Amino acid sequence: MLHRLSLKAIGGQAAEWMNEPASMVKETAVTRSTVTTQSFKTTLIILILGFLLGRSVILFELVPFVIPFLAVICKWRRSYTLAAGLALIAGSATVSFVFAGFTVVAILFYLLFQGISNTFFEQQRFIPIVVLASVTVARFLGLLVTEGYSIYHLLTAAIEGGLAMIVTMIFFQSVPLILEKKKKLTLKSEEIICLVILLASLMTGTVGWLIFQLSVEQIVARYVVLIFAFVGGAAIGSTVGVVTGLILSLANVANLFYMSLLAFSGLLGGLLKEGKKISVALGLIIATLLMGMYADNQVPMQYSxxxxxxxxxxxxxxxxxxxxxxxxxxxxxxxxxQEQQQYLRKIRDVTAGKVEQFSNLFLSLSKSFSLLETGGEKSNREREVDLFLSRVTEQTCQTCMKKHHCWTKKFDETYGLMEQLMDEYEEEGEIKNRQLIANWRQHCVIDERVISIMKKELNQHYASMQLKQQLIESRRLVADQLKGVSKVMEDFAKDIQREKKAHEKQESEIMDAIQNAGIDVDNVDVYSLETGSVDIEITLPSNDYNEGEKIVAPLLSDILNETVIVKHVEPSSLTGSESRITLGSTKAFVVREGVAHAAKGGRLVSGDSYSTMELGAGKYAIAISDGMGNGTRAHIESQETIGLLKNILRSGIEETVAIKSINSILSLRSEDEVFSTLDLAMIDLQDGLVKFLKVGSIPSYVKRGDKVKAVEAGNLPIGIIQEMDVDVVTEALKAGDLLIMMSDGIYEAPTVAENKDVWLKRVIKEIETEDPQEIADILMERVIRESGNEIHDDMTVIVAKLDHHLPKWATISIPYEKRA
Known part of the structure; x- marks a missing residue:
């Protein structure tokens, strides 16, 4: 059975090996077929272009397009050089054998000079010079042989060589645009002109071709002008008409009249492009009739x-x-x-994907650091005890004659007694339990030596445990930071992918309402209509009198039933007066604060530090930090805590992670026992919810009318322990509520009050004013007076008042008909 299975597996694998080459051969064949087809198309295009350019003669005797085309093909794709040369010679032969002979000689001179140039130089910039030299020498030698030497012939050869050099630089810009499949996002103005010159040069190859007495080059020229006028407008259409007419007039002086016709038709067609193809065609007919009636031309108007x-x-x-x-x-x-927007959208999605990948990477790293701490305190404790006792027994029991008796026959009893000795020494600092000592002496023959070694090893054990704890805390700090950074990057990726949603109906209603208010509006783009995060962009013909702030924003506030304000105003264009106005939701509440601050004994340096800041996510933060002690050192510690908190919160990291990170940083930064407290309140300006994060700080108070409520949480000061859990207390505030936060200098200052919490509530309740700064000053003055007019400690009090946000302009109600 096993043998059959093995043979079956081997057979299946062999079948796969046999099928794999077949599929590979099939894919290779398809690829070769595609390459062959593409090569055939490229060869056919080069043959057509070379034939037409070989026929292109200007000023009756100059052919400046032959060698430039050959030079571009030779540099762009050397394998097509022979096909291009044969096509050029064939095209020249259709004009005359003299031109064909010149083409052959010029090609030979170019190949010779190019070979010499490649020996010394490899840069592309020398190719136009090689073209200049080859065309000039070939033309001058041809004229010298046929007509003899003259200054006119030398000047003619130099002019043709100069034209060929200029055409070479033009063809290097335009020929790859036709032959290559490379997708460009946009064409520069120079590239468009170069492309038109190439097309006009090809048209000169059709000079003299007639179909029912109609000129082929004129039909093609007008067709090209119509296309570019319809696509690019008046500027592109007229430019194409002028360039095409100029090149054709050089090929045939009789075509000089048609330069005006082509330019005029391109201008009219571009101006009438909004009427689609019919209007563009009408522009050509009007131009043809006008030029035919009022211009002196050599072609009858009916043929034109x-x-x-x-x-x-x-x-x-x-x-x-x-x-x-x-x-x-x-x-x-x-x-x-649209193509640009699609390209930018792809770039945005790729960028957001990269940011999401980095976010996942940081999250994975955070989890990997967190996994290093798992395992449970019980298992870690057992492992540490085993390691400690093994070190003790290595120095004691290994040389004892009763080792086998104690650790083989009485293992549990020996291990239990030594563990009890270790616990006793850890808890009491000495072994004071006489019964335990007696039991140990009765059990062990070298009891004193074991106890002595145990004491010695415990000191080293404590040092090792401290280092391990610092290492664990370092890992925890890194894990928390990585997790916070991952969250920030995740939010950033979502912001990058913020895209305008379909709000056509709302955009139409908003535009109608603004127009009914008497204001012209060019465009309305709605990005978000979610409550609290409205995002709208409008374009006004002008904003000279702040119409966006005075009329549009109040009108949108009435339509959306929430306060909308102008966030940003910028000009829509550099030349016009149009303005692009960004409108968005404003915060429902505003915060006004008052601060009173005093240092111990009236000094200049205080150990307290505080900060109030408005964060970008519609949140307002109030923080007070009290360094241990007074003076410069305490000020540095508290200032460092506040500085770290501000930077971390502004980066977008969650406040609990921020506080844990600060605690880890401060606890690992210095070996000195210098601690600081932190009292943080995060106010949501949309719904009025407040998160209190108190680390070693005293209670805060919320006053609503004549009621005062204390808010407190139990956390040790920052830096005193490595691992901490931050208790978060949430309160809902209303408009008119007062939030009083203070340092322990205020709370503990009144020596006459037995219950300081009750005393502070009564003092805050008795204050009649509602101005935050006056409340802070009154409270500070009352505390100092109750302390015997002395400042026994650093004192800081911050009073914040929550009020409804009142917009500068009242809402406007204008009736408008809602579309179904």
Whole structure:
């Protein structure tokens, strides 16, 4: 049976091995077929381009397009050089054998000079110079042989070489755009002009071709102008018309008239592009009729009109897919904007994906550090006891003659007594239990030596445990920090992926409401309508009188039933007066605070530090830290605690993680026993909820009307222990409530009060004013007076009042018809 299974497995594996090459051969064949097809298409395009450019003659005797095209093909794809050369020679031969001979000589000189140039230089920048030299030498030698030497012939050769050098630089920009499949996001203006020059150069190759007495180059030229006017507008259309007409006029002086016709038709077609193809075609007909009636041309108007109609027919049957693809490359078109947005969306998604990967990485690292601490306190304790007792027995029991008796026959009794001795010494510092000592002396023959070694090892054990605890705390700090960073990066990834949702109906209603208010609005984009996180962008023709703040924001506040304010205003364009206004939800509450501060004995340096800050997520933080003792050292400790807290909270890390991180940092930073307290209140400005995080601090008080409530939590000061759990107390505040936070200098100052909590509640209740700064000053003055007009400790009191946010402008109710 086993033999059959083995043979079956081997057979299956062999079948897979045999099938794998077949699939690979099939894929290779498909790939080769694709490459062959692509190579055939490229070769065909090069043959057509070379043939037309070989026929392109300007000023009756100059052919400046031949060698530049060959140079570009030779540099771009050397394997197609032979095909390009043969196509150029064939095209020149259709004009005359003289031009064909010149083409052959020029190609030979170019290959010779290019070979010499590659020997010394490899840079592409020397190719136009090689083209200049080869064309000039070839033309001058041809004229020298046929007509003899003259300055005119030398000047003609130099002019043709200069034109060829310029055309080479143009073709290096335009030829790859036709031959390569590389997807570009946009075309520069220079690249568009170079592409048009290439197309016009190809049109010169059709000069003299007639179909029913209609000029092929004129039909193609007008068709190209129609395409670019329809895609790019008036600027692109007129530019293409001027460049095309100029190149064609150089090929045939009779075409000089058509430069005006092409430029005018490109301008009219671009201006009328909003009316689709019909309007663009109408622009060409109007230009043809005007130029035919008022211009002196050598072609009858009816033939010119027929040429325009044929170009229009070709334009009408051009697939929309072609024009849409071309539009993606022309700046300023809607298709180009959509392509740019799609590209930016892809970049955004890739960036957000990378950020999410980093977030997962940091979260995994945090979990790996946390796993190092798992295992349970009981198992860790047993392991530490085993290690400790093994070190003691190595120095005592290993040399004892009764080792076998104690650790083999009476293992449990020996281990239990030694563990009791260890616990006794850890708890009392000495072994005071006489019964335990008696039992040990009766059990062990070297009892005193064991106790002595145990005392010695315990001291080393304590030092080792302290180092291990610091290592554990370091791991915990790293784990907490990594977890906090992971959360921040996760939120950041979500912010990156924030995308405009479909709110067409709401956008239409908002636009109608603003227009009914008498304000023109160009555009409305709604990104979010969630309560508390409204995000809307509008574009106004002008914002000279702050219409966005005075009218639009109050109007949106009435429509959305929540306060909306102007967040940001920026100009929509550099030339116009349009303004883009960003509107969003404002906080439902505002906080006004008052602070009173005094150092011990009236000194300048206080051990207390405090801070009030508004965080980006609609939260307001109030923090007080009291360093141990007084003076400079206490001030440095408390200031360091507040500074760390501010930086960590602003980074977006959760407040409990922030406090644990600060505790770990301060406990590991110094060996001195210098501690500090921290009293933190995080106020949510949207719903009024307050989170109190008290670490070694005294109670805070909330006053609502004539009622005073104490808020307290039990946590040791920061830095006093490595591992701590932060108790969070949550209270709901209302508008008009007062929050009083203070350091222990205020709480413990009144010496006459037996119950300081009751005394402070009574004092706070008796204060009649509701101004936060006045309350803080009154409370500080009352405490100092009750202390015999002396400041026995550093004192800090912060009073915060929560009020409703009142917008600067009242809401506006304008009736508007809601769309179904």
């Amino acid at each position: 009109l027929y040429e325009s109609l044929v170009a229009i027919a070709l334009f009408m049957i051009t697939p929309k897919k072609w024009t849409s693809e071309l539009s993606k490359f022309i700046p300023g078109t809607m298709e180009h904007s």
